[in-house]
Amino acid sequence: MSIDPGAYIIQNVTHRNFAAQSAGTTVVAYTESRSRSITSVTSSGEADLNLRKVWSISRLNNDKYTIRNIETNEYAATSTFPAIEQSIITTQALRQWDIKETAVRGRYVICTNRAKSDLYWGLTDDELDTPITLRDSPNTPSNQWELTKVDLWVLLGHMRAKLVGLRHDYVELQNAYSELSKRENDKCVTM
Incomplete structure (x- = not known):
């Protein structure tokens, strides 16, 4: 099943943390207090949305996707030669990803095959600011993500x-x- 283009919140299945742009150039685990939802309302009645955790997903003509942060306008990327445990970074240069639905409806893996074998976005623990890294197993829920359209x-x-x-x-x-x-x-x- 292909992903419709749009703005999404990307949430880890196991740890329930969100993928967010760090203050630097890495993509990290992020969460908010329970009193805030994906879009909370401020005391002035305005929607409060943390744009560092909102990603624009666009489909390319080759059926791959770009993942760009709404706040920074930078693309999620890997180095030229990605390896296991390497952090997902952001860059101004467009990078492509495969996004595949798993056997569980609504869960996805985000992967690159630039390393001649698929490597998947994964989260090793539930600590805040833990870098999202490349992992080699698509079947582990900590390497699976739920995409919620904003x-x-x-x-x-x-x-x-x-x-x-x-x-x-x-x-x-x-x-x-x-x-x-x-x-x-x-x-x-x-x-």
């Missing part, structure tokens, strides 16, 4: 809210720059 309207609302914040920051920076330029011009005139 409501695009919620995602769009969150992105628009971020855009409003960025526009506000831009206006403040423009005003600060204008003020500094004016001070510099005033200094030059008085000299």
Whole structure:
């Protein structure tokens, strides 16, 4: 069964942690408090969505997929020569993955065959910030993932809210720059 293109939360079957973009360039285990759901509502009534755990999955013409983080716009990747226990990283360069449904409906393995044999995304334990690494067994539930589609309207609302914040920051920076330029011009005139 192929995956429909869209925004997804990727959750490990065994440990229940989410795949998330770290502050660096690795993909790590992440979770939130029970009081927050995939999309919580803030006190102001807005949807609260952590974009570091939301991934855009797109299908390529060769029936493989790209997995790109919504927050950073970077693609999940491996090194040129992937090996067992190597961390999943992110990069600006497009990388392709196979996503295959397991015998259990709704569970998937995410794999690369760049190493001449399939290697699968896996999670060794349930600790936060544990890197997601390449493993060699598709049958282990810790190497299997559930993909939950994110409501695009919620995602769009969150992105628009971020855009409003960025526009506000831009206006403040423009005003600060204008003020500094004016001070510099005033200094030059008085000299």
